[in-house]
Structures are given as C-alpha cells and as structure tokens.
Amino acid sequence: MSDSSALDRFYAVIPAGGIGSRLWPLSRADAPKFLHDLTGTGKTLLRGTWDRLAPVSGAQRIMVVTGRAHRAAVEAQLPALADHNVVLESEPRESTAAIGLAAAILEHREPGVIIGSFAADHVISDTRGFTRSVLEAVAAADAGYIATIGITPTEPAIGFGYIHCGGKLDIPGAPGAFAVDSFVEKPSYEVAQDYLADGGYLWNGGMFISRADVLLAQLGENEPELLEGLQELAASWDTSRRGATVDRVWPRLRKIAIDYSVAEPAAKAGRLAVVPGDFDWDDVGDFAAIGKLHSGGRSNNLAILGENPRVLSDASTGVVVSHSKRLISLVGVEDIVVVDTPDALLVTTTQNAQRVKSVVDALKLSGRGDVL
Amino acid sequence: MSDSSALDRFYAVIPAGGIGSRLWPLSRADAPKFLHDLTGTGKTLLRGTWDRLAPVSGAQRIMVVTGRAHRAAVEAQLPALADHNVVLESEPRESTAAIGLAAAILEHREPGVIIGSFAADHVISDTRGFTRSVLEAVAAADAGYIATIGITPTEPAIGFGYIHCGGKLDIPGAPGAFAVDSFVEKPSYEVAQDYLADGGYLWNGGMFISRADVLLAQLGENEPELLEGLQELAASWDTSRRGATVDRVWPRLRKIAIDYSVAEPAAKAGRLAVVPGDFDWDDVGDFAAIGKLHSGGRSNNLAILGENPRVLSDASTGVVVSHSKRLISLVGVEDIVVVDTPDALLVTTTQNAQRVKSVVDALKLSGRGDVL
Numbered sequence: 001m002s003d004s005s006a007l008d009r010f011y012a013v014i015p016a017g018g019i020g021s022r023l024w025p026l027s028r029a030d031a032p033k034f035l036h037d038l039t040g041t042g043k044t045l046l047r048g049t050w051d052r053l054a055p056v057s058g059a060q061r062i063m064v065v066t067g068r069a070h071r072a073a074v075e076a077q078l079p080a081l082a083d084h085n086v087v088l089e090s091e092p093r094e095s096t097a098a099i100g101l102a103a104a105i106l107e108h109r110e111p112g113v114i115i116g117s118f119a120a121d122h123v124i125s126d127t128r129g130f131t132r133s134v135l136e137a138v139a140a141a142d143a144g145y146i147a148t149i150g151i152t153p154t155e156p157a158i159g160f161g162y163i164h165c166g167g168k169l170d171i172p173g174a175p176g177a178f179a180v181d182s183f184v185e186k187p188s189y190e191v192a193q194d195y196l197a198d199g200g201y202l203w204n205g206g207m208f209i210s211r212a213d214v215l216l217a218q219l220g221e222n223e224p225e226l227l228e229g230l231q232e233l234a235a236s237w238d239t240s241r242r243g244a245t246v247d248r249v250w251p252r253l254r255k256i257a258i259d260y261s262v263a264e265p266a267a268k269a270g271r272l273a274v275v276p277g278d279f280d281w282d283d284v285g286d287f288a289a290i291g292k293l294h295s296g297g298r299s300n301n302l303a304i305l306g307e308n309p310r311v312l313s314d315a316s317t318g319v320v321v322s323h324s325k326r327l328i329s330l331v332g333v334e335d336i337v338v339v340d341t342p343d344a345l346l347v348t349t350t351q352n353a354q355r356v357k358s359v360v361d362a363l364k365l366s367g368r369g370d371v372l
Numbered sequence: 373m374s375d376s377s378a379l380d381r382f383y384a385v386i387p388a389g390g391i392g393s394r395l396w397p398l399s400r401a402d403a404p405k406f407l408h409d410l411t412g413t414g415k416t417l418l419r420g421t422w423d424r425l426a427p428v429s430g431a432q433r434i435m436v437v438t439g440r441a442h443r444a445a446v447e448a449q450l451p452a453l454a455d456h457n458v459v460l461e462s463e464p465r466e467s468t469a470a471i472g473l474a475a476a477i478l479e480h481r482e483p484g485v486i487i488g489s490f491a492a493d494h495v496i497s498d499t500r501g502f503t504r505s506v507l508e509a510v511a512a513a514d515a516g517y518i519a520t521i522g523i524t525p526t527e528p529a530i531g532f533g534y535i536h537c538g539g540k541l542d543i544p545g546a547p548g549a550f551a552v553d554s555f556v557e558k559p560s561y562e563v564a565q566d567y568l569a570d571g572g573y574l575w576n577g578g579m580f581i582s583r584a585d586v587l588l589a590q591l592g593e594n595e596p597e598l599l600e601g602l603q604e605l606a607a608s609w610d611t612s613r614r615g616a617t618v619d620r621v622w623p624r625l626r627k628i629a630i631d632y633s634v635a636e637p638a639a640k641a642g643r644l645a646v647v648p649g650d651f652d653w654d655d656v657g658d659f660a661a662i663g664k665l666h667s668g669g670r671s672n673n674l675a676i677l678g679e680n681p682r683v684l685s686d687a688s689t690g691v692v693v694s695h696s697k698r699l700i701s702l703v704g705v706e707d708i709v710v711v712d713t714p715d716a717l718l719v720t721t722t723q724n725a726q727r728v729k730s731v732v733d734a735l736k737l738s739g740r741g742d743v744l
Binding site for chain 2: 312314325326327328329330331332336338340342343344345347348351355356358359362363368371
C-alpha cells in the first residue's frame with residue numbers, strides 16, 4: 001500500500017475527449033461516448049469514472065480536460081467538479097497535449113503532485129479492485145516510476161492493446177508491480193490466445209500514474225517543443241494571459257498519443273512499471289462490447305439499450321440501441337447490431353462492429369458531417 | 373384465340389383488398405401493398421395491373437373492388453376508372469365476397485358477361501405473354517369452363533401454391549388449356565423440386581376467368597347462402613336500396629377464399645381449365661421477393677427502394693426499403709432486409725421474410741394497432 005503522504009499528493013485527471021467513432025450513430029461529435037449511459041446503470045460513463053475516482057483522490061482533486069463544446073454537459077454530469085479543475089481545449093490535440101497540460105498545470109500549482117489519468121469512457125464495476133490497483137500505482141509513482149495498470153485478461157480479446165510484463169519490481173507499497181517489457185498492438189485471435197496462455201501479458205487500460213514532474217521530464221526527452229508549449233500554457237493558466245497563450249500555443253502543439261510520446265519511451269528506458277489489476281474492465285470500444293456488457297455472460301441474448309425502447313424480437317440476438325421513439329422489430333437475425341437514432345440508422349453484426357469506423361470515415365469524405 | 377364476340381363480353385375485375393402483412397411495416401392498413409411501387413417503375417402495383425388489363429378489356433370495362441378507406445387513393449391511381457365500376461366494401465369479407473359481388477353485379481347489368489379477376493398487387497412485366505394467356509382463358513370461359521392461368525415455374529419456389537395439370541382439353545381458341553387435377557398448397561423445397569422436374573405443375577397465380585353465371589352457379593353449389601346474399605346485393609346495387617342492402621347483407625356474408633368456394637370444387641367437378649402462361653409473374657409476397665425483383669438475377673446485390681433513399685452500404689446484400697429521410701448504414705450484413713419507416717423499423721433476413729407476418733400478429737395481440 002502506498003503511504004498516506006503519497007496519496008495526499010494524488011490528483012486524478014480525466015481526459016474526456018474521444019467521440020467514439022465505432023459507436024456511431026449513438027456517439028456523435030455533440031454527444032460523445034463519455035456522455036452516454038452504456039451500462040444501463042442510469043449513469044454516463046463520465047459520471048461512472050468520477051464516482052470511482054472521487055473516493056480515492058477526493059472530489060476536490062479531480063481535473064477534467066474536455067472540449068469547449070462539452071463544458072456544460074460535463075459540468076451538469078459532475079456538479080462537484082471545481083471550476084479551476086475544468087481544463088477546456090479550444091480544439092482536440094490528442095492525449096499527450098490533454099494529459100500533459102493537466103500535468104503541467106498541476107505541477108505548477110503544486111510541485112511534487114502525483115497525477116493519474118483515467119479515460120472518461122471506460123467501464124469498471126469492481127471499484128474495490130480498481131482502488132487497490134490505483135493505490136499500488138501511486139506507490140510506484142512515488143518511487144519515481146511512471147506506472148500503468150494492466151488488466152489481467154479473461155479471454156483472448158483482439159480489440160485491446162497488450163502490455164508485455166518484464167521482471168518483477170521491488171517497490172514498497174506496490175508488491176504486484178512489474179517492469180514493462182513492451183507495448184503490443186491489438187493482436188490476431190491466435191496471438192491473443194498465446195498471450196492468454198503465456199500469462200505475462202496484460203490488457204493496456206490506458207491508465208498512467210506518475211509524478212507530474214517525472215511525466216513531463218519523460219515527455220521532454222522525445223518531444224521538447226511539445227513540453228515547452230505545455231509549460232508555457234501552465235505558467236499562464238491561472239493568470240490573465242491564459243486566453244492569449246492558449247490561442248497562440250495550443251493550435252501548434254503536436255498531436256500525438258501519450259502511448260507513443262511517453263509510455264513506450266519510458267518502457268524502453270526501464271522507467272515504466274505495471275500494476276496488474278484483477279478487476280473487470282472494458283473500453284466499450286464498439287457495439288459488440290456493449291452487447292457483451294449487457295449479456296451477463298449469456299450468449300443467445302438480445303441486449304436492448306435506450307430510453308423506453310419499443311423492441312419486438314423473434315429469434316434474434318445481438319444489440320439494439322433505441323434512441324428514437326420508433327418500434328423496432330427483429331425477425332430471425334443473429335448477432336445483429338441495430339442502432340436507431342432520429343436521423344441515422346446503423347445495421348451491422350457484432351462481428352463487424354469494429355468496421356463501423358469505416359462508415360464514419362466514408363461519411364466524412366462524402367460531406368455528410370450533419371449526421372456525425 | 374378467342375373469337376371477338378367472347379372478348380367483347382369480357383370484363384376485368386380487380387379485387388384490391390389485401391394489406392400484404394408480410395410486407396409490414398411498408399404495407400399498412402392505410403397503405404396496403406397494391407398502393408406501393410415495389411418494382412421501381414414509378415407505378416403502384418394497382419396501376420400496373422390496370423395498365424396490363426386496359427388494352428384487353430378496354431378502360432371502361434374494368435371494375436375495382438376495394439375498401440371504402442381506399443376509394444380516394446384508388447381513384448387517384450386510376451383516373452379512367454368509371455364511377456359505376458368502383459365497388460366499395462364496407463368491411464373486408466375475403467375474396468369470394470369481393471369477386472362474387474362483382475360477378476353478380478356485372479351479370480345483372482349484362483347477362484352473359486365473361487369476367488376475369490386479377491389481383492391488384494402482383495407483378496408481371498411480359499404484357500404480351502400475359503395478354504395471350506388471358507385471350508386463351510377467355511375462350512375457355514366462353515366454352516363454359518372456369519379458367520385459370522397457371523404460370524410455368526422457373527424455379528422450385530416454396531412461396532406459391534401449385535396447380536397440378538390433368539388431361540389436355542380441346543377448346544377452340546384455347547389450344548394450351550388443360551383440365552385441372554388439383555390445387556396444391558405451398559410445398560417444401562424438395563417437393564417443389566419434384567414439381568419443377570415433373571413439368572405438370574404450374575404456379576397458381578390466382579387469376580380466374582369465366583362466365584359470371586357459370587362462376588355464380590358453381591358458387592351456389594357449395595355456398596348457397598353466400599350466393600343468395602350476393603344476388604340480393606347485385607339486384608339492389610344500381611338502385612336507391614343499395615346502402616340499406618349493403619348494411620344488412622354484407623356483414624353477414626361468409627368469409628371464404630374463392631380458391632375454396634369455387635376453384636377447388638370446380639376442379640373436382642371437371643369444370644376448371646388451366647391455361648399455362650409463359651410470362652414472368654410474382655405475387656411479391658414478401659421482402660425476399662422484392663429483393664429478387666430488383667436484383668436482376670444477380671446475387672450479392674443490395675436492392676434499394678424508396679424516395680430519395682440515403683443508404684451507405686459496406687459489404688452488404690439484401691433489400692433496403694427507405695420510407696423515412698434517415699441515413700441508413702449497413703456494414704457487413706448479408707441477405708439483410710431493412711425496412712425503415714417513420715414510426716416502425718423492421719430488420720430481418722431474406723430467409724426469414726415469410727415470418728414477418730408473425731410480427732404483425734404479435735403487434736395485433738399486444739394492442740399496437742397504431743403501427744399496423
């Protein structure tokens with residue numbers, strides 16, 4: 001367990017950015033994935049994330065980085081979110097800029113702060129298991145590591161990236177921590193089966209916990225200009241110069257995922273620790289994942305999401321998302337995905353759920369941004 | 373060929389009644405199948421039927437039997453339809469009542485008339501082939517037979533009833549006519565293959581051509597009360613007593629298909645002749661049939677129907693009917709049927725197209741008549 005002084009320095013950061021293209025036409029530019037209730041609990045994913053983190057960090061120590069367009073929706077979801085903890089992006093510039101800016105602001109305000117970044121749109125129901133792993137990761141961060149939490153695989157998933165564990169580390173308060181050997185992209189089914197059998201591979205849940213100064217120093221090794229921009233923004237953030245600095249600096253920051261700018265270089269340098277997490281986790285990346293979340297492990301199940309859905313099903317399985325008032329009838333369709341919204345309808349199968357992004361790309365190309 | 377005097381006595385009757393439940397939610401009580409353009413020609417099926425018959429009978433000699441609710445729509449489709457040739461049903465009472473009433477009215481007006489009844493919602497594109505068969509059937513009718521037209525099968529269809537041909541008949545003007553041995557219900561695929569190989573089986577297209585007095589006499593043998601009611605209606609039809617007679621008699625007429633009340637008994641009695649038709653024919657009984665109509669014989673095809681449909685398809689086949697303004701996206705769904713209307717959506721497969729009726733039945737039972 002991490003000592004209390006490290007936990008006292010912990011700040012949670014929630015980057016709430018991605019639209020969730022594979023969940024179109026449910027997720028849209030103006031209604032991104034994190035603002036939807038995909039679990040049937042009545043809570044948006046963002047609110048679920050907050051509710052997991054607030055008991056660990058305290059509600060006053062959660063920062064949300066989101067787009068200007070989502071400010072009202074985010075604040076409505078999170079009434080306890082402090083004004084100074086809302087960081088608005090004038091335009092999306094990828095995860096390094098979002099998390100790095102939060103790190104720089106927090107380090108500027110509170111040197112020595114430990115930050116943990118947690119996606120706004122993942123699903124975890126085992127809050128106790130999650131908290132245990134976060135506490136270990138905070139201890140590893142306090143020891144100078146950039147820590148990540150890797151989820152113990154329960155099946156040969158092909159929709160997630162993997163973390164290949166290296167040697168066991170000996171960190172006080174983080175007895176489960178390993179060094180990270182490497183990050184691995186989404187594998188084929190066969191490779192995923194090997195990973196599962198091997199036991200040394202964990203799902204990459206995209207959670208990073210480290211001292212802010214350590215994170216920024218790591219970033220500076222590969223992306224010095226990006227770091228410089230973030231430092232400049234942070235220095236002006238709590239001053240009257242913020243607006244002008246944002247206008248000048250933010251649009252020129254390099255767009256790069258934090259996995260490439262920080263995590264992989266840190267792994268190569270032996271500075272990345274992974275804490276295995278035994279809790280359930282899903283990034284709910286596509287409609288097949290939604291179906292699985294709602295099936296309770298049963299196959300031959302039809303998951304129905306939406307407010308007051310009117311669905312008539314005859315010998316059909318899969319997922320129906322009803323975001324219109326229409327009656328939806330399914331007859332003899334298996335593993336089907338039907339997403340019904342007022343202006344757009346998607347019909348696919350759970351097997352093809354990952355390909356939904358191609359529709360979004362095609363719509364962009366054909367100038368049909370009105371439904372995106 | 374029939375002699376001209378027989379053709380001069382010919383009157384075409386179009387019963388325009390059935391909703392087409394297997395085409396729900398496209399076909400509805402207030403927008404039945406015959407009022408839709410299912411061929412992509414821009415014509416409703418009713419108008420297509422009229423356009424096939426008018427050159428044979430003359431536009432002044434076509435009678436349409438339809439529900440009161442459809443009067444305006446029918447007259448809009450058929451501007452040349454004479455007022456006295458519109459027979460309105462106060463409520464649906466099946467095909468014997470509809471065709472029998474037309475026969476009785478026409479026989480009352482014009483003794484010796486030959487009537488031919490042709491469904492309002494079938495598709496035939498080979499008008500010349502159709503006309504040739506009708507002329508032969510008129511000749512057979514003139515010779516005292518109740519004639520039907522059986523379509524030469526082109527595949528082992530399981531969605532149609534079949535006519536088993538008996539011996540060759542020797543009727544002047546109807547060189548192709550056979551006696552009818554029996555009617556056969558929709559067969560299994562294996563049986564349908566046997567029928568196709570046998571060569572002595574034709575598809576039952578539901579077309580009946582006979583002298584009106586012969587038809588009514590045949591009806592009277594099995595259904596004397598029904599005949600009596602129809603005669604009473606016919607006698608009052610062109611008088612001021614029509615309304616009162618309809619109110620009193622129509623609701624009490626037995627509901628029975630003309631296949632059972634007339635055709636099968638006539639076949640048993642050796643009074644039924646069948647003229648083989650070599651033209652294309654389809655009763656467009658379900659969405660799979662619509663798909664086939666539009667595929668032009670190609671498989672791996674996606675048929676798209678509707679006004680200004682907006683469909684984005686990726687590796688998908690089947691049928692899309694777009695009766696809303698929504699964007700419809702299909703990703704990797706094969707043999708799919710998607711019918712999109714403002715208040716109801718159907719998703720099924722071409723293989724399950726016949727089962728759509730079960731949805732309609734379920735909706736009736738659950739009191740959701742609003743979408744039927």
